[in-house]
Amino acid sequence: MAIKTITGNGGNILATDYRNLTWTGKTKGGNACKITLENAINKGNLEWTLAEKGEAVAAIEFEACYSNTDTQATEEDTCPWKIEIEGDVKAGASEILLGLGVFAIDGKDVALCRGGGTFKIEREFRDIVADGDKGSVKDRIALDAERAKLSMNALTMLASLDSLYPALNVAEGATTE
Secondary structure (H helix, E strand, O other): OEEEEEEEOOOOOOHHHOEEEEEEEEEOOOOEEEEEEEEEEEOOOOOOOOEOOEOOOEEEEEEEOOOOOOOOOOHHHHOOEEEEEOOOOOOOHHHOEEEEEEEEEOOEEOOOEEEEEEEEEEEEEEEOOOOOOOOOOOOOEEEEEEEEEEEEEEOOOHHHHHHHOOOEEEEEEEEOO
């Protein structure tokens, strides 16, 4: 039987550690919904809870990274995330986004999940304050940062560790008898 050996690579993050991550699901009305993160990397720890009568479930969170740091670039040049919804979505019960979906990295389904996942955009706003302001003032609010994150609770992950975590070496090695 072949042995797979996984080790850290000394902390070297490679260009291949950045992935395109998608979650594809549907609304209650049957409309397809796809969330995409470009140039995403998992900056989380490799952490598994190992317990009797329980399966290890890895909480894996990818963060989209901007590829263009040019301050004159447009949002279309830099925004590393998008949400695509098929068809005409009407207000009401048919627009409910169902949690059941498929996570894929670079177009390849990655893992069975338990407990689904989470999509979030963390935003940092800043009030541009002038003397005498009593609070936020219209047209003087700046959006300073935006981080798109997509996480999954992976039940199966051993075969795809190198696509889920950066800075790893995976080697197929000797066999046991």
